[in-house]
Amino acid sequence: MGPPQQYEITALGLSGSQYTVEQTGTDENFQPEYEARDTTGDIIFRCTHQMYEGNDTFPFLDTDGTELFTVEASSNWDIAGDYLLTDSQTGEELVILDNDFSLFQDTWRVRDAEDESLLAEITSRGALFSLARKVPPVGQWIGHKFEITDADGAAVGTIESGFAVFDEYEITISDSSSVPIDPIVAGTVVVDAIQGN
Numbered sequence: 233m234g235p236p237q238q239y240e241i242t243a244l245g246l247s248g249s250q251y252t253v254e255q256t257g258t259d260e261n262f263q264p265e266y267e268a269r270d271t272t273g274d275i276i277f278r279c280t281h282q283m284y285e286g287n288d289t290f291p292f293l294d295t296d297g298t299e300l301f302t303v304e305a306s307s308n309w310d311i312a313g314d315y316l317l318t319d320s321q322t323g324e325e326l327v328i329l330d331n332d333f334s335l336f337q338d339t340w341r342v343r344d345a346e347d348e349s350l351l352a353e354i355t356s357r358g359a360l361f362s363l364a365r366k367v368p369p370v371g372q373w374i375g376h377k378f379e380i381t382d383a384d385g386a387a388v389g390t391i392e393s394g395f396a397v398f399d400e401y402e403i404t405i406s407d408s409s410s411v412p413i414d415p416i417v418a419g420t421v422v423v424d425a426i427q428g429n
Contacts, residue, residue, distance in 0.1 A: 236351075236408065236409065236410065236411055236412045236413065238412075239326050239327055239344075239351065239412035239414060239415055240412070240413075240414050241300060241301045241317075241319050241321075241326070241414045241415075241418075242300075242319050242321040242322055243294065243298075243300045243301075243320075243321050244276065244277070244300055244301070244414050245414070246270075246276070246413045246414050246417060247408070247413070248270055248271060248413075249389075249404065249405045249406070249408055250270075250271050250402070250403065250404050250405075251268055251269065251270060251271075251276070251402075251403040251417050252268065252269045252400065252401065252402055252403070253266060253267075253268045253400070253401045253403065253417065253420040253421055253424070254266065254267055254268075254269075254398065254399070254400040254401070255398040255399050255400070255424060256398065257398065259280055263280055263281050263282055263283065264280070264281045264424075264425055265278070265279070265280045265281075266278065266279045266280070266281070266421045266424070266425075267279075268417055268420075268421070275295050276417070277292045277293060277294060277300055277418075278292070278293050278294075278295070279291065279292045279293065279421050281421075281425040287304070287305055288304070288305040288315070288425070288426065289302065289303075289304045289305070290302060290303040290304070290315075290418075290421060290422060290425070292418060292421075299320040300320055300321070301317060301318060301319050301320050301321075301326075301418065302317070302318050302320060303315050303316065303317045303318075303329065303418060303421075303422055304316055304318070314328050314329070314330045315328065315329040315330070315331075315422055316328055316345060317329065317345070317415055317418060325345040325346070326345055326415065327342050327343060327344065327345050327351065327412065327415045328342075328343045328344075328345050328348065329341070329342060329343075329415070329419050329422055330343065331423075331426065337355065337356055338355070338356040338378075338423070338427060339353060339354070339355045339356070340353065340354040340355075340419060340422075340423055341353050341354075342354070342411075342412065342415050342416065342419060349383070350383045351382075351383055351411065351412055351415070352380060352381065352382055352383065352388075352411040352412065352415075352416060353380070353381045353385075354378045354379075354380055354391065354416070354419060354420075354423060355378060355379050355381070356376065356377070356378050357377045357378070357379070375392065375393045375394045376391070376392065376393045376399065376401070376424075377390065377391070377392045377393075378390065378391040378392070378423070380405065380411060380416060382407070382410040382411050383410070384410075386407075386410070387406075388405060388406055388407040388408075388410055388411050389403065389404050389405035389406050389407070389411070389416075390403075390404050391403050391404075391420055391423075392404075399424050401420050401424070403416070403417060403420060
């Protein structure tokens with residue numbers, strides 16, 4: 233694995249330890265919209281989960297509407313599969329987000345896009361909570377909690393949401409030296425959109 237800085241998105245380059253990712257609503261096609269903020273409340277990016285002919289696409293934009301990066305599913309209806317993060321400024325494929333679909337626990341891996349080496353994992357809390365989240369209509373009110381671990385399995389942070397109509401996640405990374413921050417913050421949007429739909 234290369235240093236976490238190797239996976240920085242050119243127009244992003246996050247270095248803090250706390251971020252908020254919120255689903256702010258839906259667009260006119262009822263597709264979920266998101267925004268990420270730093271601790272000062274400044275918007276880092278906006279994103280709308282788009283589906284074209286069954287293919288999940290996530291264009292991430294700055295506040296001026298300029299595309300920063302994209303995440304796109306490798307195949308149609310990719311509920312459990314690979315999502316490729318590409319830097320829109322350089323065209324470089326940075327990481328792959330892949331998911332083991334399970335009713336009992338969700339595990340997302342962040343991998344190097346070239347050699348597929350493991351960079352980090354995002355894992356949901358126990359089976360009862362994961363299962364309850366999938367039972368409508370009550371499940372949508374149950375908060376999420378994920379643990380972030382590095383390539384060696386050491387806990388380096390959390391992603392948590394409370395009880396709300398639209399999910400709002402607080403991301404806390406205790407050791408940013410061992411995981412790529414940009415893909416983890418972006419991955420929070422992908423995880424919520426895919427699990428919620």
